Amino acid sequence: MPDNAQYFPQMIVPTGHVEPVARRIRAFLAGRTLFDTVRAVYVWEWPGYPQYCVPAEDFTEGVLVDEDHTQKLSLGVARRHGLRIGEAARPGSARLWTEEVPPGLAGTVRIDWAAPDAWFEEDEQVFVHPRSPYTRVDALRSSRTVRVELDGEVLAEAPSTVMVFETGLPTRYYLDRLHTDLTRLVPSDTVTACPYKGTTSAYWSATTKAGSHADIAWSYDFPTRQLAPIAGLVAFYNEQADIFLDGRALPRPAPVKRTAARRPA
Structure with a gap:
């Protein structure tokens, strides 16, 4: 086979797949902690790469602001929230999964990647989107x-x-x-x-x-x-x-x- 004629295809993870994240995940806004968890899960809302979902109870008290709006999304029903720390606010940037969702997702929150100022896996900053465990x-x-x-x-x-x-x-x-x-x-x-x-x-x-x-x-x-x-x-x-x-x-x-x-x- 000629060099570079083919390359390893990306593993196609099915939409809705959920699995534990074996890493400590943190996010920060305005210099303060939004959440610090070792219980995050990956969820594939589309095949290319996963998102983090974090148990609601692992968020810093008071940072999740319920916006009293329920949405039916592709993976199930979610309640829309905003984020607030001091004067820093990110309205409409969080979704609390409630029902009709894949196993392991209920009670977790997925926040828009751009909402925090920084994300960390353990003590290393992560950029753009979560790193897929199936990408090398x-x-x-x-x-x-x-x-x-x-x-x-x-x-x-x-x-x-x-x-x-x-x-x-x-x-x-x-x-x-x-x-x-x-x-x-x-x-x-x-x-x-x-x-x-x-x-x-x-x-x-x-x-x-x-x-x-x-x-x-x-x-x-x-x-x-x-x-x-x-x-x-x-x-x-x-x-x-x-x-x-x-x-x-x-x-x-x-x-x-x-x-x-x-x-x-």
Whole structure:
């Protein structure tokens, strides 16, 4: 099988699946604790990744504000709540599951990810969404050569790489900037975030004789601890560029949806 012709598919967890979280989960708002629990559960409201649901009694007293509104949602009946700590309020951001829900969900609360200021698994901050227990991400150093071309023009050529294998995604090839032609790349203000790798520190677009290509390369200067080998390296979307591994052209994978945001002006 050609290199990178296929990659490990993401495990499809059925909607409504509930299972215990074997980690301490905390969330903070305005510098104070919303909840601190070792009894959270994962619930898959859609197949891609889970949400945390936390027993209502594990919330700090008084932070859940009942808004006296019951909703029939895809997983069952929930009562809408807001969050309040001091002057900080997040109306309509919490759902207390009550009835007609999968086993293990009644009496727990799911809050919108953006409502707290920060989430933690044990003592490590979590970004974007909960990390799925069925997703694995490995960063492996490799002495295999990598060349990146765009419209037939070489953007990078490296004698080694850090290969990132992430469940459900194509293999990514992170290259030393010394072996990347940064004169061909133009900085962009795009930022993307990943719960497994962290938040990007740079994005670049490229222009060739054939045209412009937005946000084709990126870098993490301060990735998560588990992905430390990619710090400061540059990767290219192999959905958009031609990548040659040990001189062999890799097939382009199907485009992957990105989670993006803009840098503050």
